[in-house]
Amino acid sequence: MKIGICNDHAGVEYKKKLVKMLRERGYEVVNYGTDSEVSCDYPDFAHRLAKAVETKEVEIGIALCGTGNGMAITLNKHQGIRAGLAWSSEVGRLVKAHNNANVLVLPARFISYRIASNIVRTWLDTAFEGGRHQRRIDKMPCR
Numbered sequence: 001m002k003i004g005i006c007n008d009h010a011g012v013e014y015k016k017k018l019v020k021m022l023r024e025r026g027y028e029v030v031n032y033g034t035d036s037e038v039s040c041d042y043p044d045f046a047h048r049l050a051k052a053v054e055t056k057e058v059e060i061g062i063a064l065c066g067t068g069n070g071m072a073i074t075l076n077k078h079q080g081i082r083a084g085l086a087w088s089s090e091v092g093r094l095v096k097a098h099n100n101a102n103v104l105v106l107p108a109r110f111i112s113y114r115i116a117s118n119i120v121r122t123w124l125d126t127a128f129e130g131g132r133h134q135r136r137i138d139k140m141p142c143r
């Protein structure tokens with residue numbers, strides 16, 4: 001599976017560790033984020049990742065910023081993106097099982113790396129439940 005990952009300056013450290021962890025587990029990872037801790041603007045990276053998911057350059061994505069909110073808000077401007085913010089493994093499970101998030105967003109300044117890594121592995125290992133959750137997802141687009 002090919003995973004895209006992006007981050008701003010607040011997510012550099014966790015991004016680098018997650019890329020290593022994911023590659024060790026056999027995932028192909030494409031980096032759309034910054035590798036510098038110099039202050040930058042998260043939308044620049046969120047849009048790159050969103051376009052890569054929408055054009056199927058990568059299958060799914062992971063995004064990190066300080067709170068996760070800047071990334072999530074920007075990513076969700078794209079019609080083909082369901083970006084979900086998770087701060088625990090249980091939320092990581094639910095954001096796939098119920099919301100079928102195709103981008104997982106992590107608040108790097110508010111969780112430990114151990115928790116971030118557990119969330120990513122749980123989200124990847126969880127299947128979407130479909131059924132009533134698909135009906136709700138079908139109602140998400142603005143009409």
Ligand code: RB5
Nearest residue numbers: 010065066067068069070
């Ligand atoms: C950067 O300081 C911070 O604003 C950003 O990482 C994020 O938390 C925005 O939502």
